[in-house]
Structure formats: structure tokens, C-alpha cells
Amino acid sequence: MTGTQRIGRRLVVALPYAWLLLFFLGPFLIVARIALSEAALGIPPYAPLLRWTEENVLTLVLNLGSFATLFDDPFYVDAYLRSLNVAFVSALLCLLLGYPMAYAIALAPAHRRNLLLLLVILPFWTSFLLRVMAWIGILQDQGVLNGALLSLGLIDEPLRLLYTDFAVYVGIVYCYLPFMVLPLYATLARLDPVLLQAAADLGARPFRAFVTVTLPLSLPGIVAGFMLVFIPAVGEFVIPELLGGPDAQLVGRVLWVEFFQNRDWPMASALAVALLLVLVIPIAVFQHLAARR
Amino acid sequence: MQTQPPGLRPRAPERGPEPWRDPEAEPYVRLRGLTRRFGDVVAVDAIDLDIYRGELFALLGGSGSGKSTLLRMLAGFERPDEGSITLEGQDLAPVPPYERPVNMMFQSYALFPHMSVADNIGYGLRREGVARAEIARRVEEMLELVQLGGLGARRPQALSGGQRQRVALARSLVKRPKLLLLDEPLGALDKSLREATQFELVNIQERTGTTFIMVTHDQEEAMTMATRIAVMTDGRLAQVGTPAEVYEYPASRFVAGFLGxxxxxxxxxxxxxxxxxxxxxxxxxxxxxxxxxxxxxxxxxxxxxxxxxxxxxxxxxxxxxxxxxxxxxxxxxxxxxxxxxxxxxxxxxxxxxxxxxxxxxxxxxxxxxxxxxxxxxxxxxxxxxxxxxxxxx
The missing domain is CATH 2.40.50.140 (Nucleic acid-binding proteins)
Incomplete structure (x- = not known):
């Protein structure tokens, strides 16, 4: 390998890392720094960490009050638990819906697979916000869904669908389904169909063959899809804000309120840092265990 | 086509009797008018064939000759369009692959990558609901038979090509099938390993007494291993006979040119x-x-x-x-x-x-x-x- 090649190879690796350092780690450090300062009236609305005391001594003032509040006030703990719960259930629903979809696409004749995959990602061609707004039109009391049910005579008065947890689940599952289907498809398409024939040959009925061969071999896709849905869903703000009820206090919404309405930047930052830790630590442990296996 | 060519001196019975010469003998596997079409292509064309218990029967032909389709019909992965397959008098046509007393060794071996060697071999026994201790015993027995003792805990990926081939053989034999189908059993091995494995396969076939039906495109493999060879071309049987019969008394120019x-x-x-x-x-x-x-x-x-x-x-x-x-x-x-x-x-x-x-x-x-x-x-x-x-x- 020549020197130019080696430099080129390092550059390819270094560039994305530099990007991440600059635009991910940098902002994170700023947020972490704000989380450790006291709230203050002014611009910016927090006190500096390094201060000159009256005796002209430079002191570092770290305020852990915001983090303490997170644990003391059940409002915040509830918001975390609710968010984790909503994200988990949504990811599970996406898995249950997405697995058969991905499996069907993987088994479809090769010339039709690309079309089916295109249909899965087709919603991305419209703005995310518009698609969530469209659900308001479908779910509201005089909306498309209630209208259809009423005219079919299945219900006598409109169902309350919008501004409920149901609407939040519908919105999240709808928006995140492609992130489940694509990694599942990728693993299922790579599955050698001869393995299933071998299972059948050795006496496994189709369901048994699925449980003992297809499912364990698609586990990487299940984990990837689950993470891709679960992680962004925990901090999701737009969907609960537009479709959820007033009592749907999820972390994303609480964070927004702290930041923009209460102008308590240290509190909002503490919420964000805690959210990151809540997600990163279990995933890191999981990765570590998976790598050891 | 199956009549004895004139002037042929009977071969020394080194592998026991030759039931195909005995008009009274009851065939073990009986194919009658077996046909399979894919669109306009007739992959297997009205084949009649009798195979006897204990044979190592080779289906020999080039690609597209229909030999693999015939094997897949025996395993149950393809449904015949016409004709019948019987095994010991039992009609196999309505029996799904997972209920057939037939096992197959796949060309790619199709070992389960997420299971250990022992779990691969024991897979078929677990599906039958055999007791754990009995499974462990029979898996161990198979590992000994294919000379892989002590490798049961390994993953298939950690084995060499020859070892994987033995695991595949052990996995397909452990259920003691009435019929073992082998799809190009030596195709993925390199030349030096192939000859040693040929003798070993024949040895295992004789020790277990299982009837083997093997698909191959390699005439040398068919000649050295098989009790009888069916030469296939265009979905039909060009000739059926012992290796010596087919070589010395070819039925057509095609067979004469295909073998040797x-x-x-x-x-x-x-x-x-x-x-x-x-x-x-x-x-x-x-x-x-x-x-x-x-x-x-x-x-x-x-x-x-x-x-x-x-x-x-x-x-x-x-x-x-x-x-x-x-x-x-x-x-x-x-x-x-x-x-x-x-x-x-x-x-x-x-x-x-x-x-x-x-x-x-x-x-x-x-x-x-x-x-x-x-x-x-x-x-x-x-x-x-x-x-x-x-x-x-």
C-alpha cells in the first residue's frame, strides 16, 4: 500500500469522525455545561460556570440542582417512564406490523421487490409535518374515519380518536414503520431459502421452521429495527404535540415547555442529558453483551 | 433399456446380490411416468425407474438434464405434474417433505449457522420429540461415524469444507431415513479431498445399510461409487445399468460420449x-x-x-x-x-x-x-x- 493510499484511507475514516465531533459532541458539551449552571434572568438565561468572587478568586460553580429536581419531582420521572413506555409499545407494534411486510417483500419475485420497497419509502417524499397533520383530518370527530364508520352504521356518534394516546400510537407507528421494515428486509432477503428446506426435510413443519431458523437468523434485523424506532420515538415531540391529548406529557414535550415557555435552560438541558444517558447506557451494555457472545 | 446386454459376464458380487437382475425382487423405490414441467420446459419426462433396497444409485447428467428436479421430487420440494413415486409400496405424492421418511444432504450443506454442530445434527431428532439423553447419545454416535468426535460444540463456520460435508451427512443420517438423497455430495470439495471422501461415503453407506440416491454431474464419481447409474439427458433416462454395463455397453452415442x-x-x-x-x-x-x-x-x-x-x-x-x-x-x-x-x-x-x-x-x-x-x-x-x-x- 502506498503512502497516498494510506492517507486516503485515514481521511475517509477521519472525516465522518471529525464531523461527529464538531456537530454532535460539541453541542452536547454545550448542553451539558448549561445543565450544570444556575438559571438566571438575562441573555443567555443562565449563569456562567466560572466566576470571580469578591476576593478576586476564580471559582467554578457547578449547580446539580436541575438534576436533583429531575429525580425529586415525580412529574419528570413520570414523563420519562411514559416516553419509554410509548416508545417501547410503538416499536413493538412496528415490529409486529413490519415483520410480515418485510418477509413478504423478501419472498416476492425479484422484479417486484424494488417496487414494494419503493412503496415503503414513498411517504418520505412528503413532509413529515404534513403527514402528521393529515392524521388530524383522518382522526378528528368530523374526520374521514368517523365519517366512514358513521355512514356504515357501525357507530351512532363520532368516536373520540384525536388527542388521545391512540392517536399518538397511530402517528408514531405510521411514521416509523419504514425504519423497521428496511433493516428487517435486509436480513430476511439474505436468508438462504435452502435452510428452510433443510428444516422441512428434517421434519420441521412450516411454523416450527420459522421459529427455529428464520426468527433467530433475523434477530440482527429485529434489534436494528427496534433501535431505529425506539430511540427517536422516546424523544418524539411533534407527534404527541399534534395528535396527543393535553395530559400526554412525554419527555420531548416537557423539554420544549421548559426551554421555550419557562425559559429554564438549565432544566431543559438536564432533561436532554438525562434522556441521552437513559438511552445510551442500556444500549452500550447490550452491545457489549452481544459482542461478547 | 434395463435388459442385460448380450455377452456381459456377471460382475463379481462384491456388494452383495444384484436385485435388479432378479425379476422377482420387489423394488424399494418405484417411479412410474414421473413428469415435471416448468412452463413449456419438461424438466422430467415420464420417467419409469426401479431402485432396490441398499443401493447406492447415481443419477448422472449435465446441467438441465432433470436430475436435480427428480431428486427434489423424491424429497418433496417439487410436486410431480404426472406419475407416481412409491417407497416400500407407500405412495409419497401426498406426503409433505417434513413427514417423508426421506432425508437429503444438500449441495451447499445448508447447515444452520446459528447452531452448534451437535445442535445441527440433533435438529431432526428434536422435531421428532426424542428424549434429550437419547438425542445426545445418537448425535455422539453420528459424530463418531463421520469421524468428528469432539467437535460437537463448534459452530459450522469454524469447520473446514470437508468437516462441514461430514456434519451435513451426519445430520441427514441421524433420523435413520429409509432413503438418503445426496445432491452433488462431493461437489464443493477440492480434488484431493474428493477421492478419500468417495470411499468414505461408500463405506458409511454399507455400514448403515441405507439406500442412497445421489445426483452428480461427475462421471468418475458415479462410476466409482454407484451400484447402478442412470444417465439422464433432457429429462429422460438415456440408460440405466451398473457402471461397467454403462461404460462397456453404452446404449447410444450420447452415453458413450458422456462416460469416458x-x-x-x-x-x-x-x-x-x-x-x-x-x-x-x-x-x-x-x-x-x-x-x-x-x-x-x-x-x-x-x-x-x-x-x-x-x-x-x-x-x-x-x-x-x-x-x-x-x-x-x-x-x-x-x-x-x-x-x-x-x-x-x-x-x-x-x-x-x-x-x-x-x-x-x-x-x-x-x-x-x-x-x-x-x-x-x-x-x-x-x-x-x-x-x-x-x-x-
Whole structure:
């Protein structure tokens, strides 16, 4: 390998890392720094960490009050638990819906697979916000869904669908389904169909063959899809804000309120840092265990 | 097609009796009118075939000959469009693959990558609900049989190609199937490993007494391993017989050319009797050049019929002769065009005056660095009556 090649190879690796350092780690450090300062009236609305005391001594003032509040006030703990719960259930629903979809696409004749995959990602061609707004039109009391049910005579008065947890689940599952289907498809398409024939040959009925061969071999896709849905869903703000009820206090919404309405930047930052830790630590442990296996 | 060719001395019964010679014997596997079509293509075309218990039967053919489709129908992965498959008198057609007393060793081995070797082998037994201790015992037994003792805890990915092949064999044998199907069992092995594995497979087949049906495109593999060979082409059976029968008494030009090398000449039957050693025999006149072919077996067609003559290179002798020597009966003269030295034998390609080529092989019985016959030598190629095979097609 020549020197130019080696430099080129390092550059390819270094560039994305530099990007991440600059635009991910940098902002994170700023947020972490704000989380450790006291709230203050002014611009910016927090006190500096390094201060000159009256005796002209430079002191570092770290305020852990915001983090303490997170644990003391059940409002915040509830918001975390609710968010984790909503994200988990949504990811599970996406898995249950997405697995058969991905499996069907993987088994479809090769010339039709690309079309089916295109249909899965087709919603991305419209703005995310518009698609969530469209659900308001479908779910509201005089909306498309209630209208259809009423005219079919299945219900006598409109169902309350919008501004409920149901609407939040519908919105999240709808928006995140492609992130489940694509990694599942990728693993299922790579599955050698001869393995299933071998299972059948050795006496496994189709369901048994699925449980003992297809499912364990698609586990990487299940984990990837689950993470891709679960992680962004925990901090999701737009969907609960537009479709959820007033009592749907999820972390994303609480964070927004702290930041923009209460102008308590240290509190909002503490919420964000805690959210990151809540997600990163279990995933890191999981990765570590998976790598050891 | 399955009748015994005339003049064949029975082979020494080194592998026990030959039930296919016994008209009373009950076939183990019976195929009748078996047909499978894919669109307009007839992959398997009305095949009738009997296979007997304890055989190592080889389906030999090129790609697209229908041999794999036939095997997949036996396993249950393809449904026949017409015809029947019976095993010990039981109709297999309505039985799904997971209920057939038949197991298959796949060409790619199809080992489960997420299971250990022992779990792979025990998979079929777990599906049957065999007790844990019994599974462990039988898996251990199979590992010993295929000489993989102590490797049960490994993953298939951590094994060599030869070891994987043994795991696949053990996995397909552990349920003690009535019939074991092998799809190109040695196809993924390199040449040096292949020969040793051939003998081992035959050894295991004899020890377990299982009936094997094997698909292969490799004629050497079929010849060395099989009790009988079915040569397939275009979805039909070109010939069925023991390796020696198929080699020495090919039923057609296709079979003669597919198994080994054969020189084929076209001719017309001159005399249908008495030209050979005994009462039987034939004399065929070449249509291409002025020569006669004498055979010690009766021709397949009456006098005046158009036939083909096949002669194997190793049954011919080559000797130097004067330039311009005329052809004779079972004697052709020409010039040496090419020489291929294989070490154990030398293959001469002789060009006849009309341009057609004859291949003659000559064993290297003595040590020689210079060949006694060399390029552009005038030579005559001769052979005896018994070497001449007269074919109708």
C-alpha cells in the first residue's frame, strides 16, 4: 500500500469522525455545561460556570440542582417512564406490523421487490409535518374515519380518536414503520431459502421452521429495527404535540415547555442529558453483551 | 433399456446380490411416468425407474438434464405434474417433505449457522420429540461415524469444507431415513479431498445399510461409487445399468460420449451375422471412408440399416506403418496430429486422410522420456471385434 493510499484511507475514516465531533459532541458539551449552571434572568438565561468572587478568586460553580429536581419531582420521572413506555409499545407494534411486510417483500419475485420497497419509502417524499397533520383530518370527530364508520352504521356518534394516546400510537407507528421494515428486509432477503428446506426435510413443519431458523437468523434485523424506532420515538415531540391529548406529557414535550415557555435552560438541558444517558447506557451494555457472545 | 446386454459376464458380487437382475425382487423405490414441467420446459419426462433396497444409485447428467428436479421430487420440494413415486409400496405424492421418511444432504450443506454442530445434527431428532439423553447419545454416535468426535460444540463456520460435508451427512443420517438423497455430495470439495471422501461415503453407506440416491454431474464419481447409474439427458433416462454395463455397453452415442471418451463412426450394416468370432456378430461398412468395422455382437438393425460404431481409445492399439497404408477391417491409418502426455497414459490424436480424428490411448508401461511414436508419424490404429460397439442412435 502506498503512502497516498494510506492517507486516503485515514481521511475517509477521519472525516465522518471529525464531523461527529464538531456537530454532535460539541453541542452536547454545550448542553451539558448549561445543565450544570444556575438559571438566571438575562441573555443567555443562565449563569456562567466560572466566576470571580469578591476576593478576586476564580471559582467554578457547578449547580446539580436541575438534576436533583429531575429525580425529586415525580412529574419528570413520570414523563420519562411514559416516553419509554410509548416508545417501547410503538416499536413493538412496528415490529409486529413490519415483520410480515418485510418477509413478504423478501419472498416476492425479484422484479417486484424494488417496487414494494419503493412503496415503503414513498411517504418520505412528503413532509413529515404534513403527514402528521393529515392524521388530524383522518382522526378528528368530523374526520374521514368517523365519517366512514358513521355512514356504515357501525357507530351512532363520532368516536373520540384525536388527542388521545391512540392517536399518538397511530402517528408514531405510521411514521416509523419504514425504519423497521428496511433493516428487517435486509436480513430476511439474505436468508438462504435452502435452510428452510433443510428444516422441512428434517421434519420441521412450516411454523416450527420459522421459529427455529428464520426468527433467530433475523434477530440482527429485529434489534436494528427496534433501535431505529425506539430511540427517536422516546424523544418524539411533534407527534404527541399534534395528535396527543393535553395530559400526554412525554419527555420531548416537557423539554420544549421548559426551554421555550419557562425559559429554564438549565432544566431543559438536564432533561436532554438525562434522556441521552437513559438511552445510551442500556444500549452500550447490550452491545457489549452481544459482542461478547 | 434395463435388459442385460448380450455377452456381459456377471460382475463379481462384491456388494452383495444384484436385485435388479432378479425379476422377482420387489423394488424399494418405484417411479412410474414421473413428469415435471416448468412452463413449456419438461424438466422430467415420464420417467419409469426401479431402485432396490441398499443401493447406492447415481443419477448422472449435465446441467438441465432433470436430475436435480427428480431428486427434489423424491424429497418433496417439487410436486410431480404426472406419475407416481412409491417407497416400500407407500405412495409419497401426498406426503409433505417434513413427514417423508426421506432425508437429503444438500449441495451447499445448508447447515444452520446459528447452531452448534451437535445442535445441527440433533435438529431432526428434536422435531421428532426424542428424549434429550437419547438425542445426545445418537448425535455422539453420528459424530463418531463421520469421524468428528469432539467437535460437537463448534459452530459450522469454524469447520473446514470437508468437516462441514461430514456434519451435513451426519445430520441427514441421524433420523435413520429409509432413503438418503445426496445432491452433488462431493461437489464443493477440492480434488484431493474428493477421492478419500468417495470411499468414505461408500463405506458409511454399507455400514448403515441405507439406500442412497445421489445426483452428480461427475462421471468418475458415479462410476466409482454407484451400484447402478442412470444417465439422464433432457429429462429422460438415456440408460440405466451398473457402471461397467454403462461404460462397456453404452446404449447410444450420447452415453458413450458422456462416460469416458469414445470414437464414433457412421456406417451401414453389411452383414448381420457370423462376421465375428462366434455365430453372433456384425460387419459395418463406413460411410465416410473405405473401411469396415467388425463386431462380435449382433447389430441393433438389420442389413442395410444406418448405425453408429463406438470404440474406446484404451481398447485400440497404435503402431507405426508405411505412409499411405489403406484402411482395413477394424484398422484405420493416418498421421499423428496431437500427443497428450498424462503420465499414466499417452493420448494420441490421429488424423485420417478424410480429416476425421481418432483418439487412441496407450498406457505408459515402461519408463520413457522419448515417445516411440511422435508427431506426423504414419500410424495404423487397430482393435479387436469385442471393442466395436454398434449403436442404433
Amino acid at each position: 471418451t469414445a470414437n464414433v463412426f457412421e456406417g451401414i450394416v453389411k452383414r448381420a451375422q457370423g462376421s465375428g468370432v462366434g455365430a453372433a456378430g456384425a460387419l459395418v461398412e463406413s460411410t465416410a471412408f473405405d473401411a469396415f468395422f467388425a463386431s462380435d455382437t449382433d447389430p441393433p438393425k438389420p442389413e442395410g440399416g444406418r448405425v453408429f460404431v463406438a470404440v474406446r481409445p484404451e481398447k485400440m492399439r497404435i503402431e507405426k506403418s508405411a505412409e499411405g497404408t489403406a484402411h482395413g477391417t477394424n484398422a484405420l491409418s493416418g498421421l499423428v496430429r496431437d500427443i497428450a502426455y498424462y503420465g499414466d497414459f499417452v493420448m494420441y490424436v490421429v488424423a485420417l486422410p478424410d480429416g476425421s480424428l481418432v483418439r487412441v490411448s496407450r498406457p505408459t508401461e515402461t519408463r520413457m522420456t522419448e515417445l516411440p511414436i511422435t508427431w506426423n508419424d504414419a500410424v495404423t490404429v487397430r482393435w479387436q471385434d469385442f471393442a466395436t460397439v454398434v449403436l442404433a442412435q
